Amino acid sequence: xxxTADYYTPLDSNYFYHVYNRTxxxxxxxxxxxxxxxxxxxxxxxxxxxxxxxxxxxxxxxxHLLIRVKTWENILAYFxxxxxxxxxxxxxxxxxxxxxxxxxxxxxxxxxxxxQSYAMAFNKQQGRYGTLFQTPFKRSLIxxxxxxxxxxxxxxxxxxxxxxxxxxxxxxxxSYQGMLIDSPTKLYKKEVLEWFGDxxxxxxxxxxxxxxxxxxxxVIDAE
Numbered sequence: 001x002x003x004t005a006d007y008y009t010p011l012d013s014n015y016f017y018h019v020y021n022r023t024x025x026x027x028x029x030x031x032x033x034x035x036x037x038x039x040x041x042x043x044x045x046x047x048x049x050x051x052x053x054x055x056x057x058x059x060x061x062x063x064h065l066l067i068r069v070k071t072w073e074n075i076l077a078y079f080x081x082x083x084x085x086x087x088x089x090x091x092x093x094x095x096x097x098x099x100x101x102x103x104x105x106x107x108x109x110x111x112x113x114x115x116q117s118y119a120m121a122f123n124k125q126q127g128r129y130g131t132l133f134q135t136p137f138k139r140s141l142i143x144x145x146x147x148x149x150x151x152x153x154x155x156x157x158x159x160x161x162x163x164x165x166x167x168x169x170x171x172x173x174x175s176y177q178g179m180l181i182d183s184p185t186k187l188y189k190k191e192v193l194e195w196f197g198d199x200x201x202x203x204x205x206x207x208x209x210x211x212x213x214x215x216x217x218x219v220i221d222a223e
Contacts, residue, residue, distance in 0.1 A: 011104045011139060012103060014068065014070075016066065016068045016141070017066075017069070017141055017142060018142060019067055020138050021063065021133055021137040022133075022134055027061060029059075029062065029063070029122075030060065039063075042117045050069065050070055050106065050107055051067040051069055052068045053175075053187055055152045055155045055175045056174065056187075057174040075103065152195075153209055180203070
């Protein structure tokens with residue numbers, strides 16, 4: 001179970017967070033490949049201008065993200081661009097209403113838009129009604145270097161932990177393999193690989209830490 005604080009942790013600029021959530025009543029979040037692809041597409045649409053993505057994993061009824069909120073300067077520049085192109089700043093009205101103290105509400109709002117967009121499309125496709133995601137979504141601050149390292153490992157190994165695959169490296173809907181390919185991606189893979197040292201060290205770390213119980217006291221699961 002999530003800690004109570006994880007429902008209310010502010011999302012401040014330039015900090016790392018583990019963001020996770022699951023469906024109501026443990027319902028399926030993804031039915032087919034198109035659902036996974038649409039989830040990632042909408043995540044990119046609503047969040048990529050605001051956060052940097054360092055790891056992710058999409059599972060049957062929940063997901064995990066490792067993000068860092070972009071600096072206020074970067075987000076401000078994005079808003080200035082929107083305003084210059086006469087694009088609506090949604091509920092924030094105008095640029096003068098925004099400042100670095102409100103960054104957490106901005107990020108939370110974008111996550112809410114993301115969840116709503118996915119849920120509406122999923123409900124229409126599946127002929128279901130009502131809430132899909134638990135609310136509010138969970139987030140925990142990554143406070144140490146060791147926590148960050150272990151969180152990347154934890155997110156990538158989650159499919160094996162849940163018995164979806166026998167080897168997490170074979171799971172398609174996580175960022176593990178995405179870190180190793182050369183094609184363009186929105187993942188901050190250069191930063192992740194350098195965090196471990198290089199690509200080989202990244203691979204080796206994941207191979208040498210097969211015991212998922214090693215981090216059970218560090219990570220609060222989405223279940």
